[in-house]
Amino acid sequence: MAALRTALLEVGEPHMLIGGTAVILRGVARVTDDIDATVWAVHLDIEHMLAVLARHEIVGRIPDAAAFAHDRQVLLLRHTPTATPMELSLASLPFEREALRRAELLDVSGMDMPVARAQDLVIYKTIAWRDRDRTDVERLLHAYPDDIDLAHVRRVIQEFAAALDEPERVEDFERLLTRVRGTPRRSPRG
Secondary structure (H helix, E strand, C coil): CHHHHHHHHHHCCCEEEEHHHHHHHCCCCCCCCCEEEEEECCCCCHHHHHHHHHHCCEEECCCCHHHHHHHHCEEEEEECCCCEEEEEEEECCHHHHHHHHHCEEEEECCEEEEECCHHHHHHHHHHHCCHHHHHHHHHHHHHCCCCCCHHHHHHHHHHHHHHHCCCHHHHHHHHHHHHHHCCCCCCCCC
């Protein structure tokens, strides 16, 4: 994580942790074996960023990681000394720009690391919407019942659901939210 933070500071674009690591840093107990982050990429030179990452021992974990990133908007990386997998999403959407602006610096082993806020993690996780993401959303909603602007979350989820042509995503989120509201609050680590 320190190598990634140092490299992204050198790249000079806004960035933050997302994914499982960010959920953990938000106080939700879970396990993850990778580091997910995002970087504002509207004016980013991917090849230059890969060179900067390589100086910090972070390299592509697939052949032609740059071409994959141009096609899929994500760099699949690996920190060579620790073999830690990393996914670096290339942000370009208005939601992502705002989420990056709202990122909070958290102390991670003496290093300030920008981390997505719980509200934005709920949106990221609802977009991905795998089983693990649903669990993360449920636990984040339990842990931060007063810190999440549900009107904003709903609006963004509706926009993504329309873009993905998956209107059921909104219904799935509403069912999950109803279930969360019907259960007692518990500790994020509980």
